[in-house]
Amino acid sequence: MNIINQPYIGQLAVLYEGNGDLLPYQQLAARLGVPLYQGLTKDIPEAFLLTWRDGALKLLDRELFKKGGLSVDIEPRSGEQRSWPAPKQDALAHALGRKTHTVIDATTGWAQDSLHIFRMGYELQCIERSPIMAELLSDGFKRLAALDWMQRLNLEPPRLLAGDAIEILAALETPPDCIYLDPMFPPKRKKSALAKKTMMVLRDLLGDDQDKELLFEAALNAAGKRVVVKSPDYAEPLGGKPSESFQGKLLRFDVYLK
Incomplete structure (x- = not known):
């Protein structure tokens, strides 16, 4: 997929926490047109951060920082069938x-x-x-x-x-x-x-x-x-x-x- 070249203007930055290669973080920050920080400090002004954790790209705010962040959940929701194709019943x-x-x-x-x-x-x-x-x-x-x-x-x-x-x-x-x-x-x-x-x-x-x-x-x-x-x-x-x-x-x- 080609991500559109439309920089985000607002309270977002990319955070590198020292895990793995720095290059993907640099590329992500460049695509979005946002700052890249190497380590979290109290003087970072942005309210939201993007980083990779536990094998997934995650979005964090200050409240979520210690809880792991939000990512696209690829597992079925509660009550949904795990088989494929799932029944068309709902x-x-x-x-x-x-x-x-x-x-x-x-x-x-x-x-x-x-x-x-x-x-x-x-x-x-x-x-x-x-x-x-x-x-x-x-x-x-x-x-x-x-x-x-x-x-x-x-x-x-x-x-x-x-x-x-x-x-x-x-x-x-x-x-x-x-x-x-x-x-x-x-x-x-x-x-x-x-x-x-x-x-x-x-x-x-x-x-x-x-x-x-x-x-x-x-x-x-x-x-x-x-x-x-x-x-x-x-x-x-x-x-x-x-x-x-x-x-x-x-x-x-x-x-x-x-």
């Missing part, structure tokens, strides 16, 4: 559709839904516009490719496209059966006890998706058969009244058929 599978084969996740984020879609046997491409998340995803997909079951079944990880989903979708040569959207909605409360650390970090770094209506329009134009939008249960449907909806825990999947 609300997400029903929303994607029984006749769907090809899916584009246009808002990949931490890739938990993407990897679930991949493990259910769909042909999947992932789009991520944040250069930071694209680096974390690239690292996660490399670790996924190295797993025994992936190699045994001769499977390739999802293809990762780094860039603006609106532009990428507009330039597609072959429409996928389904385009999946999971945009960031403003939280229901300013301080939600249910907010996960991964989402809190994303909000701090990237903010909410201000162009999700434009993204929906681009997805509807580019999809071959349907667009699926994941929304919190309190949010209004992104594209108006959906063709059908499937309810999950504290969320729903709105389906818009072409």
Whole structure:
């Protein structure tokens, strides 16, 4: 995957802790256009740090520094099948559709839904516009490719496209059966006890998706058969009244058929 040459302007740096070759850290900092520090000191002004720990690229803030950091988790979530292909039984599978084969996740984020879609046997491409998340995803997909079951079944990880989903979708040569959207909605409360650390970090770094209506329009134009939008249960449907909806825990999947 080619990471887009779009430097991140903000509170991020790369941290080298003395483990292994310095070169990958230098290359990562250069790609993102951020500082590289060799060792953590109290005078580092950036709030977020990227570093490799335990074989994975991890994102840390001051609270997470001693806890190991956040990385793309390539293992199934609690309750998900570990077999491949996993049964298509849950609300997400029903929303994607029984006749769907090809899916584009246009808002990949931490890739938990993407990897679930991949493990259910769909042909999947992932789009991520944040250069930071694209680096974390690239690292996660490399670790996924190295797993025994992936190699045994001769499977390739999802293809990762780094860039603006609106532009990428507009330039597609072959429409996928389904385009999946999971945009960031403003939280229901300013301080939600249910907010996960991964989402809190994303909000701090990237903010909410201000162009999700434009993204929906681009997805509807580019999809071959349907667009699926994941929304919190309190949010209004992104594209108006959906063709059908499937309810999950504290969320729903709105389906818009072409």
